[in-house]
Amino acid sequence: MYNMGDSSYIHQPKFISIENVQILAERIKKHCVQHDLRKFSITFHGGEPLLYGKTKMITIIEILKSIENDNLKIVLGLQTNALLIDDEWCEIFNKYKMGIGISLDGVKEINDQNRIDFKGKGTYDKVIRGVNKCLEHSVDFGILSVVNSKLNPIDSYRHFCSLGILGYDLLLLDKNHDAHDSAEFETADWLIKIFDEWYPHKEGIAINYFVNMLNGIYGLDIKSDAYGKGYNKTIIIETNGSIETLDVLKICGESFTKNNLNIIDNDLDDIFDSELIRLYYHSNFFLPKKCLACPVQDICGGGYIPHRYSAENGFNNPTIYCNDMLKLITHLQNKVVDAMIPEIRERSQVQKLTYEHALEIINETLPTIQEPEYTDFLESFRKTEYA
Ligand code: SF4
CATH class of the missing domain: 3.20.20.70 (Aldolase class I)
Known part of the structure; x- marks a missing residue:
């Protein structure tokens, strides 16, 4: 550190x-x-x-x-x-x-x-x-x-x-x-x-x-x-x-x-x-816009707060590991669904969420998301303001 x-x-x-x-x-x-x-x-x-x-x-x-x-x-x-x-x-x-x-x-x-x-x-x-x-x-x-x-x-x-x-x-x-x-x-x-x-x-x-x-x-x-x-x-x-x-x-x-x-x-x-x-x-609640559109946000939570920082935007970014988190979480979810007993899987109607589908959901949903009211707070840690 x-x-x-x-x-x-x-x-x-x-x-x-x-x-x-x-x-x-x-x-x-x-x-x-x-x-x-x-x-x-x-x-x-x-x-x-x-x-x-x-x-x-x-x-x-x-x-x-x-x-x-x-x-x-x-x-x-x-x-x-x-x-x-x-x-x-x-x-x-x-x-x-x-x-x-x-x-x-x-x-x-x-x-x-x-x-x-x-x-x-x-x-x-x-x-x-x-x-x-x-x-x-x-x-x-x-x-x-x-x-x-x-x-x-x-x-x-x-x-x-x-x-x-x-x-x-x-x-x-x-x-x-x-x-x-x-x-x-x-x-x-x-x-x-x-x-x-x-x-x-x-x-x-x-x-x-x-x-x-x-x-x-x-x-x-x-x-x-x-x-x-x-x-x-x-x-x-x-x-x-x-x-x-x-x-x-x-x-x-x-x-x-x-x-x-x-x-x-x-x-x-x-x-x-x-x-x-x-x-x-509250780092996993003060999420940037992209995370609000993300189907795995409950598990990823935008990632670890230090990994979200940039001098330009403060903490108004997803983690640097965003693609990795999306790929890893969807992979694990798919493995869990594969391991389910077929009758339970059918009854619960759980579907696999692929990495590609998750990306599609983000791209489709993002334009409909309003700028969160806490954006200024996330950006108040920009290098010029937080020194
Ligand atoms: S995977 Fe990316 S977009 Fe989704 S919650 Fe995590 S950081 Fe945000």
Whole structure:
């Protein structure tokens, strides 16, 4: 997220202070009482949270857990590159029932091109050692992997199956309209190859990206802020205590997520003063015109909000992955219809929606759609206005 022009991290402390964690715990407690919340989830994210060290990590966990009571549960998670995971870390994860996400970009050759340590050496072997430690200790963990055109999709899928893990998730590369060449890589084709290999058998491994999308096709809730029609709920607390919106929005430009809110002076509810946070929370409702004409909008939701940005139009664009989403969602829908028991399919009268037909529907419907009344709001984030 800091690779596309945002250098604001230079002005922030490397680690959050114990004092700020104490203030944060009080803010969370107040927020939960005000809104009668029974559960509040906190994920440690970096950088690399394990660099904080075990003793300090236990201290801040204890501070955050101290606000738990019979009516409030604090659920902890942590995203790590796994390089430092050892037996003691696994014991900490298990003691506090933490859900762990491990970043790994597929097979050794590919991972080691992108992810290197301070000495410039590939990190794959160390990550796998961390994964095996988690398996040994039955830690609750999953793997996050970025879609990568250099990697054969089937090799990638087979590789994750071979690790003995229960599931992994796929992330699309974070880009926006100002840094994207739509001809460079057919993301949908890459994902479809994995889906077609996985869907008939599943082989004991869950691929959350597809599980969620299938849930949407079945008419169930989609648990993702990257697509679907849900209400997003995440906030970010930076190491200096500032309260910000989704960190991936930093790819939209220098200090894009910055505002004047911080945990020292503000309650968490004050986040609603931020227009960018309001946009993120409702991003799948503030859709551009094209998405309003789209037959898969309930599942796609216009895509992930950072991928919709351009300096010229702000967020008044469909995602850069629009064609990919349309192709992928229609492909999955067709596979679901194919797998239906014939009598049920006949009785429900469900029809396949092909990619070509979906495009036709968009082209026919678009001229009949009025400009949404929130268009100015979406465009207020244009580079000239939001600086
Ligand atoms: S597929 Fe494209 S047009 Fe349809 S909702 Fe997604 S981004 Fe919008």
